[in-house]
Amino acid sequence: MKKYLVLLTCWLAVGCGLNSDGSKSDKVTEKYVEDRAKLVDSYAVVRGTYRGTLNDGQKEYPIELALYTLEEKAGVDSNGETVIRPVLYSRYRRLDVVVADTIMNARYIAESGELILSNPSAKSADEIQSVNAKLNGKQILGQVNQIKGVLGLLNVQLTSRDVVSAGEGDQNEINNRLRAQLQAIAGTYEGRVVPSPGVADEFPIQVQLFVVDMNSSAGVVPTLVGHYKRLDDELNVAEQNMAVVYKPETNPPQLNLQSASNNRASPYMVVMNGTLVDGVAQGRLFTQKGYVGDYEIKRK
Secondary structure (H helix, E strand, O other): OHHHHHHHHHHHHHHOOEOOOOOEOOHHHHHHHHHHHHHHHHHHHHOEEEEEEEEOOOOEEEEEEEEEEEEEEEEEOOOOOEEEEEEEEEEEEEOOOOOOOEEEEEEEEOOOOEEEEEOOOOOOOOOEEEEEEEEEOOEEEEEEEEOOEEEEEEEEEEEEOOOOOOOOOOHHHHHHHHHHHHHOOOEEEEEEEEEOOOOOOOEEEEEEEEEEEEEEOOEEEEEEEEEEEEOOOOOOOOOEEEEEEEEOOOOOOEEEEEEOOOOOOOOOOEEEEEEEEOOEEEEEEEEOOEEEEEEEEEEO
16 A cells, blocks of 8 residues: 555656655746747847948938847746746837837847848838848848838948837937927028919918927927918918928928918918928918918028
């Protein structure tokens, strides 16, 4: 009987995954540590800050690409322990303009050097949707894609193994860059609106652009605002404060203005949709009645 009890005890110890000291088997933990080490070693090769250019076939733009890891939960193992693994991400940034960074999921295949970046939040046709690239030593070469098609060819070189990941940037530094970008186009612009032939006479206008600090979810942020007036309006009844949307990342840069009151029923409501290149803004002007004419205004 004692013989059977000894055999049964040994069988239970083996079946329940117990070590000779009675502790639970750590093979699951050993496998976790091994898999984690492989990931860390793989990502160490690609992790870092890269700088270079994006060539869209017409122009080159300065680009910074950062590849970094974040520790994320990946389930629970058979021991009931939380599994935490490093996950690779990328931050794509234009250096010539201040626009929102594109944060993408990343997959690096060490065997081939392939680097695949994907932006799951991309919705509009102009947003970056993916990057298909290869790591060759300290250089990344690849293709940047928007939803509407190929944006251009990326060529960046490793500049540092240090990385500032998403959310770690200094807001003061971002605000300083943004303020400098907006101050570069602030000022007084004057020109004329030319309606369709036979509809109305052309008339002179003035648009002033100012940089002001405004509260937002990110704190106090430099913001572009405008003021519109007709220079032939002696009573100034058509003067309007304007909300401004400036998109320097487009080619050519877009500059759109709309009456700040946003009251489309107002007879003085003004909308100006156009571009801004080298101090000259061109586009189409609308009022509550619809299209009025094309405009061209130059910074004084």
